[in-house]
Amino acid sequence: MYGSASGTNRRSGGPSRRTMLAAAGLGLSVATSGCVREVRSAVNRNDVGQLSLTITTLPADGDRESILLAREIRSTLEAVGIAVEIEMRSEEEFRRSVLVNNDFDVYVGQHPGDVDPDFLYETVHSRYAEEAGWQNPFGFADLTVDDLLEDQREVDGDEREEAVTDVLETIAADAPFVPICAADEYRLARTDRVDGWGDDHPTTRLGYLGLEMVDADAILRAAHTDPRASENLNPLAVEYRNYGTLVEVLYDSLSTVVDGEYEPWLANDWTFDDGTMTVTLREDCRFHDGTPLTADDVAFTYRFLADTTLGDSAFPSPTPRYRGHVAAVDEIDVLEDHRLELTVETGEAVAERALSVPILPEHVWRERASAASVPGVRLAEGTTEAVVTDNLPVVGSGPYQFDDHTVREHVTLERYDDHFTLREGVDLPEPTAGAIRIGIDPRSTSAIELVESDDADVTSLPLESYVVDDVLESTGDDVAVVESPSWSFYHLGFNVRKAPFTNPNFRRVVARLVDQSWLVESVFDGHARPIATPVSDEWTPEELAWDGEDPVAPFLGAAGDVDTGAARDAFEAAGFRYADDGTLRVRR
Numbered sequence: 001m002y003g004s005a006s007g008t009n010r011r012s013g014g015p016s017r018r019t020m021l022a023a024a025g026l027g028l029s030v031a032t033s034g035c036v037r038e039v040r041s042a043v044n045r046n047d048v049g050q051l052s053l054t055i056t057t058l059p060a061d062g063d064r065e066s067i068l069l070a071r072e073i074r075s076t077l078e079a080v081g082i083a084v085e086i087e088m089r090s091e092e093e094f095r096r097s098v099l100v101n102n103d104f105d106v107y108v109g110q111h112p113g114d115v116d117p118d119f120l121y122e123t124v125h126s127r128y129a130e131e132a133g134w135q136n137p138f139g140f141a142d143l144t145v146d147d148l149l150e151d152q153r154e155v156d157g158d159e160r161e162e163a164v165t166d167v168l169e170t171i172a173a174d175a176p177f178v179p180i181c182a183a184d185e186y187r188l189a190r191t192d193r194v195d196g197w198g199d200d201h202p203t204t205r206l207g208y209l210g211l212e213m214v215d216a217d218a219i220l221r222a223a224h225t226d227p228r229a230s231e232n233l234n235p236l237a238v239e240y241r242n243y244g245t246l247v248e249v250l251y252d253s254l255s256t257v258v259d260g261e262y263e264p265w266l267a268n269d270w271t272f273d274d275g276t277m278t279v280t281l282r283e284d285c286r287f288h289d290g291t292p293l294t295a296d297d298v299a300f301t302y303r304f305l306a307d308t309t310l311g312d313s314a315f316p317s318p319t320p321r322y323r324g325h326v327a328a329v330d331e332i333d334v335l336e337d338h339r340l341e342l343t344v345e346t347g348e349a350v351a352e353r354a355l356s357v358p359i360l361p362e363h364v365w366r367e368r369a370s371a372a373s374v375p376g377v378r379l380a381e382g383t384t385e386a387v388v389t390d391n392l393p394v395v396g397s398g399p400y401q402f403d404d405h406t407v408r409e410h411v412t413l414e415r416y417d418d419h420f421t422l423r424e425g426v427d428l429p430e431p432t433a434g435a436i437r438i439g440i441d442p443r444s445t446s447a448i449e450l451v452e453s454d455d456a457d458v459t460s461l462p463l464e465s466y467v468v469d470d471v472l473e474s475t476g477d478d479v480a481v482v483e484s485p486s487w488s489f490y491h492l493g494f495n496v497r498k499a500p501f502t503n504p505n506f507r508r509v510v511a512r513l514v515d516q517s518w519l520v521e522s523v524f525d526g527h528a529r530p531i532a533t534p535v536s537d538e539w540t541p542e543e544l545a546w547d548g549e550d551p552v553a554p555f556l557g558a559a560g561d562v563d564t565g566a567a568r569d570a571f572e573a574a575g576f577r578y579a580d581d582g583t584l585r586v587r588r
Contacts, residue, residue, distance in 0.1 A: 050583040051500065051576075052083035053105040056097060059088040061442060063110065064464050068523045069180065069490060070108040072560070076513045080567040081584040091228060095239040099320065100132045102139060104495050110183075112242065113487040115260050117164045117535045118350050121149045122324025124176055132387075133238040133320030139497040140176035153328065156347040165541040168533045172544060172552040175507040178492040181520050181528040185462040185484040188451045188471055192478040194220065197458065200429070201484055204257055205248035208436065209399060209421065210429030217415075217434035223447035223456040224438045227408045234391035235358050236305075238320040245460065249413065249436070251358035251396040254279060254298070260538075262352040265428070266293075266359060266397070266420075272348045279355070281338040282420050287361045288394075288401040295340040299332045300362040302342075308386040310369045317382035328354040364395050399431040411438045452479060462486075465524040489534050500586055505574035511553035513567060516546075518560035 057063075057070040067088060074084040089097055097103045112134060113119060122128050126146050128135035148170055152163035189197040193214050200206035208220070232240040235247040248256075256265040264270065270279045285293040305326045307316035328350050331343040344351040368386040394402035399421055400413035414435045421430040439456060441447045444464040448471060450456035462484075463471060475481055492514060494501040501507060516530035532551055533544040544551060556570060557563040568578055579585050 048585050048587055050081070050083050050579070051586045052085070053077075054085045054087050056087045056089060056094065056104040056107040057109060058091060058094050062091045062094070064466065065183065065490065065523055066108050066110065069492075069519060072519060072523065073108065073492060073514065076515075076560075076562050077510075079562050080513065080564055080571070081578060081582050083583075091226070092239045098493070099134060099137050099238050102137065102495060102497065104493075105498060106495065106501070107493045108490070109493070110488050110490050111177075111534065113182075113489055113534060114353075115257055115487055115536065116349065116353050117167070117539045118153060118353055119324065120167060120171070120534070121153060122327070124171060125149050128323065131318060131320070131323060133323065135320070135323050138176040138493055139495060140174075141496075142170075142174055145170050145174065153346040153350045156349050160347060160349060161539075164535070164539055165543075168535065168539075168541060168544055169552075172533060173508075174504050175511045175553070176494060176496055178507075178511045178514050178553070179531045179534045180490040180492065180514060180516050181524065181530050182486045182489045183462065183465060183524055183528040184468075185486045186468050186471065186527070187459045187462060187482045187484070188448055188475075189458040189480055189482050190451055190454065190456075190478055191480050193218065194433075194457050197480065198482040198484065201257075202458075202460070202482065203243040203245055203484070203487075205245070205399065206256065206258065206429055208245065208249055208433075209431055211432050213432050216432075219435045219437050220433035220458075221456045222436060222438045222458050222460040223441045223450045224460045225441060225444060225447055226461060227440045227442070229438060230405050230407050230409060230411050230440050232390040232392070233394050233402070233405075233411070234387070234389055235360075236308075236319045236321050236387055237391075241321060243461075246411075246438075247358055248398065249400045249431075250394050250398045250402065251360070252285075252293075252398050253356050253358055254281075255352060255355035257356070260536075262355060267355065270352075270355070272351060275344055277342040277344060277351050277355075278335075279340055279342065281340075283338050285397060285420055286418060287364075287397045288416060289361075291361060291363055293359065293361070293397050294337045295334045296337075297362050298340060298359055299334050300366070301357065301360045302326050302329050302332050304360060304365060304369070304386070305357060308369055308384040309382060310366070312369065313382050315382055317384055320387060322357045325354050325357050359397065361395050361397070400436055403435065408440055410440060412436070413438070452476075454478075458482075465527040468527050469525060485536075487536070489531060490528075491534070500576070503574070506571075506576065508553065509567070509570045509574050511550075512556045512570060513562055514553075515555040515557065515560050515562075516550060517548070518555075522560065 055070045055074060058066045060067050070086050074086055077084045098107050122135045124136055124140050124145060126141035129139045129141050148167045152160055152167055155163055187202060195212040196210060228240045229246055235251060252266040254267040255262040266282060268280045268282045270277055281295060287293055305319045305322050308319055309317045328344050328346045329342050330345050333341045335341060368389060370385055372383045372385045372388045374388055399416055399419045401416045403412045403414040405411040412435060415431045420426055421428045441450060444467045447459045451459060472481055494507055496502050520528045520530050530546050532546055533540055556566045571584060577585055
């Protein structure tokens with residue numbers, strides 16, 4: 001049973017908050033019944049016109065798959081009587097519009113996802129509906145979903161698996177977004193100079209550590225198709241950050257992901273006991289500028305990520321990234337220079353996810369708690385320098401340190417020889433390349449040519465799907481294709497702050513106009529897997545597993561062709577109406 005259908009509170013067994021709110025709403029209706037006729041008259045005077053909407057997405061040179069998905073979705077919506085425009089924005093503008101300013105109707109794009117389903121906590125919990133970043137860009141608010149998200153944070157093992165299933169079923173029914181597919185990730189890499197590609201996921205630090213360099217201390221050359229990396233290296237800037245590779249090699253975190261599990265990294269170890277996580281740091285670690293890294297920097301990081309004003313504003317100003325991670329931490333107590341306690345209100349699994357945020361040097365970031373000022377740009381109240389700075393040059397503590405950059409050309413990192421992974425007795429992958437040069441190249445085709453001509457060692461971002469077949473057929477003895485699982489997923493997102501997207505019945509019908517299987521074949525050339533839920537296979541319950549169609553919102557048609565009659569019936573059953581000319585009508 002979907003959680004949203006329940007009339008009881010899972011924790012208390014009494015009436016749920018949703019039931020009580022419904023009862024309160026009924027009382028309000030009775031109290032105002034004398035005004036109903038007047039209200040109806042006012043409503044009826046409103047203009048009624050064709051429903052029109054704008055799909056915000058990326059251009060082909062930013063994300064070819066996103067614009068193709070948007071065009072196919074537009075065709076389907078137009079076929080059922082909706083007027084649709086597509087607005088293409090650059091990656092930076094797209095993220096600012098959707099994730100910061102919430103200025104959109106619907107959008108098509110790629111969500112970063114995560115290895116742990118707790119990423120859904122920040123993605124759809126109502127407490128994040130007004131925050132920037134991937135924290136609930138939809139503005140979705142449902143008290144039942146909130147309760148279920150909190151439930152899955154508090155338990156572990158089989159209990160958590162059941163709680164996550166409840167979350168996924170309820171989200172699928174409410175449809176604040178429509179999962180489309182998880183694209184297969186392919187990269188091209190040279191094997192004559194470097195060996196070990198694919199031993200760890202290339203979107204993490206471990207993907208670039210422990211590599212076997214034929215020429216010791218040689219420069220590792222990456223062809224990178226996203227120019228934003230050369231413009232801004234702020235780990236908190238949601239407009240500029242996609243995957244965590246750059247952040248993870250420049251900054252250390254207490255934990256790192258190994259085979260889907262969180263293992264110690266900057267932390268030597270930790271223990272978890274009844275809501276208290278005691279963390280012991282590796283000793284004698286330093287930031288790249290030589291400043292010692294202590295438990296005070298760790299404590300500062302968690303407080304700063306939760307509120308970049310550090311309490312100097314009437315309202316907290318959390319970061320647009322890592323917000324959901326640090327929300328698990330209730331209190332931090334520094335016990336010694338290299339030991340601290342984190343009090344959490346979650347189970348152990350979610351608490352360990354909280355250890356994966358980048359540790360920031362307090363002496364650099366504290367001064368960035370001041371109010372931001374960008375000439376010619378109007379910023380929201382509470383915006384601090386922390387989220388607008390380009391953070392160049394970078395001061396981190398990771399296995400590589402910032403060396404040089406040229407905008408839209410390259411970023412060069414050099415090995416940090418004092419990193420703890422290079423110490424005797426530390427059994428962790430270490431930085432073997434003397435430097436990493438991340439060369440900017442705008443398209444997959446030209447990035448491939450750089451690898452094939454021995455001008456680059458790897459395409460650092462996944463190749464666009466339209467080139468994959470050719471790459472798979474043309475690899476030689478010195479070049480290999482590296483395939484990796486994807487944590488991110490393409491989706492259609494609704495701005496539920498606006499009508500008619502506020503109506504879950506409308507969203508459910510639109511969800512049935514998306515033919516995931518056909519889109520995977522036509523847009524991704526088969527190099528993706530259609531999904532009905534946005535988590536990894538190991539967390540997908542049987543009832544939401546893909547079995548030829550979406551088990552909750554099966555497509556109203558076949559092979560990408562919508563059944564317009566069935567779609568019309570579905571919209572009318574949801575309370576919408578059509579004009580004689582076949583257009584879907586709404587009050588404007």
